Amino acid sequence: MNLHRKLAVLADAAKYDASCASSAAAARNSVDGRGIGSTEGSGICHSYAPDGRCISLLKVLLTNFCVYDCLYCVNRVSSNVPRARFSVAEVVQLTLDFYRRNYIEGLFLSSGIVRSPDYTMEQVVEVARVLREEHDFRGYIHLKTIPDASPELLARAGRYADRLSINLELPTPEGMQTLAPEKNASGIRRSMARLRLLIDDAKAQAAPPAPRSGPGLAPRPAAAPPFARSQSTQIIVGADSADDRTILETSSAMYGSYGLGRVYYSAFSPIPDASRQLPVRAPPLAREHRLYQADWLMRFYGFAADEIAGGADGMLALDVDPKLAWALQHRERFPVDLNRAPRELLLRVPGLGVKAVERLLASRRVRQLRAVDLARLRVPVAKVLPFVVLADHRPASDLDAGALAARLRPALRQASLFDAGS
Numbered sequence: 534m535n536l537h538r539k540l541a542v543l544a545d546a547a548k549y550d551a552s553c554a555s556s557a558a559a560a561r562n563s564v565d566g567r568g569i570g571s572t573e574g575s576g577i578c579h580s581y582a583p584d585g586r587c588i589s590l591l592k593v594l595l596t597n598f599c600v601y602d603c604l605y606c607v608n609r610v611s612s613n614v615p616r617a618r619f620s621v622a623e624v625v626q627l628t629l630d631f632y633r634r635n636y637i638e639g640l641f642l643s644s645g646i647v648r649s650p651d652y653t654m655e656q657v658v659e660v661a662r663v664l665r666e667e668h669d670f671r672g673y674i675h676l677k678t679i680p681d682a683s684p685e686l687l688a689r690a691g692r693y694a695d696r697l698s699i700n701l702e703l704p705t706p707e708g709m710q711t712l713a714p715e716k717n718a719s720g721i722r723r724s725m726a727r728l729r730l731l732i733d734d735a736k737a738q739a740a741p742p743a744p745r746s747g748p749g750l751a752p753r754p755a756a757a758p759p760f761a762r763s764q765s766t767q768i769i770v771g772a773d774s775a776d777d778r779t780i781l782e783t784s785s786a787m788y789g790s791y792g793l794g795r796v797y798y799s800a801f802s803p804i805p806d807a808s809r810q811l812p813v814r815a816p817p818l819a820r821e822h823r824l825y826q827a828d829w830l831m832r833f834y835g836f837a838a839d840e841i842a843g844g845a846d847g848m849l850a851l852d853v854d855p856k857l858a859w860a861l862q863h864r865e866r867f868p869v870d871l872n873r874a875p876r877e878l879l880l881r882v883p884g885l886g887v888k889a890v891e892r893l894l895a896s897r898r899v900r901q902l903r904a905v906d907l908a909r910l911r912v913p914v915a916k917v918l919p920f921v922v923l924a925d926h927r928p929a930s931d932l933d934a935g936a937l938a939a940r941l942r943p944a945l946r947q948a949s950l951f952d953a954g955s
């Protein structure tokens with residue numbers, strides 16, 4: 534099979550993995566004229582598809598052969614798909630060629646499991662080692678690690694990668710037992726815990742940025758750390774029966790226990806010749822989107838998982854964002870006085886993002902905020918006003934939750950014949 538055909542097969546097989554984003558890139562650079570692949574000073578931008586997936590990396594599998602039989606995976610051993618396998622040298626060459634043509638800023642490399650987890654992981658690590666040590670590649674590298682690989686191999690992977698990920702895939706041990714019985718939920722968590730220790734150690738040892746002499750000069754960026762800066766994981770949404778609250782609680786526990794940089798949510802895609810234990814239809818894409826919004830609320834807005842998806846069915850509303858849905862269910866917590874409320878309460882007001890809250894706090898130090906100030910502070914006025922008190926504004930008392938919900942919900946629209954995933 535020629536290289537282009539392999540690339541077509543292995544890039545297509547990698548598209549189901551959402552866990553790539555280059556925001557964790559280390560501060561390597563090649564502004565001194567040495568090395569290649571810098572994300573700084575090269576004019577290469579990060580690029581994301583509308584659904585949040587990173588699109589400026591070479592994202593491939595080393596191979597889509599796999600000895601495991603995870604039912605939701607198109608690459609499982611029983612799947613009837615064309616198979617291909619790159620050599621280490623081929624992936625290295627493709628990465629360098631694509632980078633030199635300015636197509637990519639880095640590499641996202643994953644793999645099916647061939648022979649054994651350790652054998653596969655050795656190949657994955659070798660790609661990164663050759664790029665870094667033999668070609669002085671300074672671009673972004675994200676390696677998907679094999680959870681059952683040895684701790685030594687995980688540690689070696691981290692020496693060359695900017696980010697490592699270990700995909701949990703299924704949010705509950707029961708789901709894993711049913712759909713991916715060869716995987717070991719506690720083994721995955723053990724590997725995440727090991728990576729956390731290695732990442733934390735490396736951060737603690739990282740040298741601080743060297744100061745620049747001269748007035749007005751920004752400090753030099755810190756040297757790249759000797760280990761990956763973060764780890765991430767992916768959860769497949771809708772392959773099993775786990776509700777949104779369960780998914781968010783799982784994510785919340787992993788953020789807390791393993792210091793994950795991100796949890797990615799990937800809506801299950803029906804695959805050819807699928808098992809009858811899988812749903813025949815993909816979940817609505819809006820569900821994936823709402824989970825990302827809820828995840829953001831947990832990380833930056835002080836919400837707990839069971840607050841956001843606290844309804845009887847444990848699911849997030851699809852028609853309104855999770856913060857608005859929470860506010861509509863908790864009218865007793867409003868209105869919030871924008872001139873007096875603490876930051877954590879302001880963050881709970883629908884329409885107020887973290888930056889808007891900072892602008893409000895700065896502005897109210899010098900003046901009483903009035904309704905007219907909201908537009909100046911770049912706040913969505915119609916969304917915010919029913920939930921807040923200002924010097925010259927108090928929301929109408931007759932706006933019960935039902936009337937308000939009807940007013941704030943987006944208008945229904947006629948679905949198109951070509952709408953996807955709804």
Ligand code: SF4
Nearest residue numbers: 599601603606609645
């Ligand atoms: S181990 Fe990974 S590649 Fe192999 S079948 Fe399971 S999910 Fe697919």
